[in-house]
Amino acid sequence: MEVKARAPGKIILAGEHAVVHGSTAVAASINLYTYVSLRFPTASGNDDTLKLELKDLSLEFSWPVGRIKQALPDLDSCLASSPTSCPPETMKSIAALVEEQNIPEAETGLAAGVSAFLWLYTSIQRCKPAKVVITSELPLGSGLGSSAALCVSLSAALLALSDSVNLDFSHQGWLMFGESDLELVNKWAFEGEKIIHGRPSGIDNTVSTYGNMIKFRPGDLTRIKSNMPLKMLITNTKVGRNTKALVAGVSERTLRHPKAMAAVFTAVDSISNELATIIQSPVLDDLAITEKEEKLEELMEMNQGLLQCMGVSHSSIETVLRTTLKYKLVTKLTGAGGGGCVLTLLPTLLSETVVDKVIAELESCGFQCLIAGIGGKGTEVSFSGFP
Secondary structure: OEEEEEEEEEEEEEOOOHHHHOOOEEEEEEEEEEEEEEEOOOOOOOOOEEEEEEHHHOEEEEEEHHHHHHHOOOHHHOOOOOOOOOOHHHHHHHHHHHHOOOOOHHHOOHHHHHHHHHHHHHHHHOOOOEEEEEEEOOOOOOOOOHHHHHHHHHHHHHHHOOOOOOOOOOOOOOEEOOHHHHHHHHHHHHHHHHHHHOOOOOHHHHHHHHEOEEEEEOOEEEEEOOOOOOEEEEEEOOOOOOHHHHHHHHHHHHHHOHHHHHHHHHHHHHHHHHHHHHHHOOOOOHHHHHHHHHHHHHHHHHHHHHHHHHOOOOHHHHHHHHHHHOOOOOEEEEOOOOOOEEEEEOOOOOOHHHHHHHHHHHHOOOOEEEEEEEOOEOOEEEEEOOO
């Protein structure tokens, strides 16, 4: 009996940083996924442990079920159908369970992710023995929503084998959840994100759960649907960045230059709204797609210029900009900036030869390149080993 779940990463197409100051932003799912496989032992098996394997990192953790019950005696008060935040006392007990695993010092950032795993697993499935294997196509900590994709795919897999959702086990291939079940997945994933990030916006897990795109501003989130195929080259500069410090830097600049920065945020708001309108409008033919792509390129270019005004670019980002400009391609940072990932729009009519040349040049700078379709499906599950 096994369930597999997958959930996509995300990019910010427009509006990062400005959204903190009241502007609109647009986020989209990408067809790069995190996968979770959940397998319960057979009835005749005598393995009484919960195992977690992080395949990409060649790490494996395990806890005897009796040890989990001892550490978390109040689990039965939780309901899988009612997502709840992890209480501080429970968090301490979970931290102790994680500490026992002796996570390598180089991977200490993983501790929060393993804690989120334990909270979601024990809240939804209680203390059942199982093996959970996680793999991902998303680079960690690069602004592509890897932690949200983990929390969403994990919540989806756990709920798929609970009594809280209704799915057709006999179906072959990837299955989508119904609307109310997706809402439940999203709420649980958000609880996982809170353990990892403290105060997440909820944007990453929402995009990962539902897929496609969302338009958002503080206190207002709208799901939107793309009506055109979009493909991006995502360049991971591999330069780590401090998101809190970058956000604080924009706020400090706003205090020093309130009028100029207010104009910047207003311009970003217009760009985000225009970009959302273009993406949602119907496409009649190839010419219409080319025209739309040209407009999107101009909007991306303007948005990048405004992000530079905010002081969140970086020499690595500028290297990507210069490299892609040689091939007449438009690029902007995505997410916090200061390194992280950079987006380059790949027009429909662009030749594969040009794409290969761009990638070769960027990789020679030590960057990692990924090609992704934009605005696809959200989380899905598939079953195997059912009678």
